[in-house]
Amino acid sequence: MEVTNFMERVVERKLIEMLDQFPELCRCEECMADIKALALNHLTPHYVATEKGELYTKLDSVKVQSEVDVTRAIIEAIKIVEQKPHHHAEKK
Ligand SMILES: [Zn+2]
Known part of the structure; x- marks a missing residue:
């Protein structure tokens, strides 16, 4: 099991999506x-304990913030x- 700040993944993914708007x-x-x-x-950080590889499934199902x-930050x-x-x- 790993403990990860779930928000890191959310921000990472959102940032990639938003890069097009900032050429x-x-x-x-x-x-x-x-x-x-x-x-x-x-x-606000949101820590989750996950098995490796499990995180991406959770990413889509949980609305943390x-x-x-996230966009504004x-x-x-x-x-x-x-x-x-x-x-x-x-x-x-
Ligand atoms: Zn630079």
């Missing part, structure tokens, strides 16, 4: 990780990372 957004690993972390800080909240995170991407700060 200018940097897709590097640092920016994607920053956006995920920032969005998750604004959402409203889709609107991701948009806020994208705005912050767009203004101050970490990758640029490190290179300078």
Whole structure:
């Protein structure tokens, strides 16, 4: 069994869906990780114990937090990372 923050998967999947709306957004690993972390800080974590592979079935059947909240948290995170991407700060 594994304990996972279910919201991580929700945010991950939603972010991928939303990327089309932000063509200018940097897709590097640092920016994607920053956006995920920032969005998750604004959402209530929801831990689940799962067998490996079982998570994706649960993902579709459980509504943890409203889709609107998740979308809003991701948009806020994208705005912050767009203004101050970490990758640029490190290179300078
Ligand atoms: Zn980047």
